[in-house]
Amino acid sequence: AAPETVGSTHAFKQKAGDALDHRMRAMAEAAERLRALQREQEEAWRFISHDMRAPQASILTLIERQRSRGPVDADTVAWLDRIEGHARRTLALAEGYVHLARVRSGGLRGQVALNDVLFDAVDQQWALAGARQVRLSSEVPEALCVAHADGMLLTRALVNLIDNAIKFSPPHGTVRCTLLCQEGRAVFTVSDEGPGLDPEAQAALFRPFGVVASPALPSPVPDGLPSAAAVQGAGLGLSFVRSVADCHGGQVGVRSTPGQGAAFWLSLPIVPGASLPMPT
Numbered sequence: 001a002a003p004e005t006v007g008s009t010h011a012f013k014q015k016a017g018d019a020l021d022h023r024m025r026a027m028a029e030a031a032e033r034l035r036a037l038q039r040e041q042e043e044a045w046r047f048i049s050h051d052m053r054a055p056q057a058s059i060l061t062l063i064e065r066q067r068s069r070g071p072v073d074a075d076t077v078a079w080l081d082r083i084e085g086h087a088r089r090t091l092a093l094a095e096g097y098v099h100l101a102r103v104r105s106g107g108l109r110g111q112v113a114l115n116d117v118l119f120d121a122v123d124q125q126w127a128l129a130g131a132r133q134v135r136l137s138s139e140v141p142e143a144l145c146v147a148h149a150d151g152m153l154l155t156r157a158l159v160n161l162i163d164n165a166i167k168f169s170p171p172h173g174t175v176r177c178t179l180l181c182q183e184g185r186a187v188f189t190v191s192d193e194g195p196g197l198d199p200e201a202q203a204a205l206f207r208p209f210g211v212v213a214s215p216a217l218p219s220p221v222p223d224g225l226p227s228a229a230a231v232q233g234a235g236l237g238l239s240f241v242r243s244v245a246d247c248h249g250g251q252v253g254v255r256s257t258p259g260q261g262a263a264f265w266l267s268l269p270i271v272p273g274a275s276l277p278m279p280t
Helices: 003-068 074-104 114-124 126-131 151-167 199-204 237-247
Strands: 110-113 135-139 146-149 174-182 185-191 251-256 262-269
Touching (some): 110 151, 114 151, 114 185, 146 151, 151 185, 151 237, 151 262, 237 251, 237 262
Antiparallel strands (some): 174 185
16 A cells, blocks of 8 residues: 555544544533533432421421420411421422422432332331321232332332322222232232222322322311311322333323222343242
């Protein structure tokens, strides 16, 4: 080959290599900026959560002090109840932001027995179920069902589903919580005997702040507890459940017919061959 041709080829390769190196550096810098923005967002959520929780906790303390001073008139009782309800909803919203930040960061993964996850979630909701006169039942396989997952996030997601099921159940109704493991996947299902949901309502459920009114809310409820209409919250609960499913390579959905209750399900991959006999 002529010297001029060899020189031109070498120069072209050098320019192409320099351009590729420049693009790779730019992509690496962009990826680092994105990670930095994600870290800043997570920190902002944590600060917001703290700033939201502190004053609400103070409000609840002041309410308890006011009640401890002795009997008050009916109007004052009603106002204190309303203020307490708003403060507790704000606390729940702040807690939701903390969990969302953990989801965004990918969570803390490890080998988790999903049987225990379901039992823990049910245990956390026994008090609420008893207060609302709702029966809780749980059913898991005889063998351990193991997943590579963040157990705390999965438990929180199930708590959200069970919480909703209890709130929309009639007194003396039953909320059934089950775990099924087969064909490489685990499926949690939480079903209730509430008013159910029409297709339009189901489509809006898992969007952030997608609070949906049910066609017929259970009544009456025990004294001192809010109706289902008053406890729907800010709509982060089911959006959080979907985020947890997504970060575990899973799915979430609902089966429901108006007037016939609802069954919410969350599925995720399990560790092949990791199902072991339950300890006796």
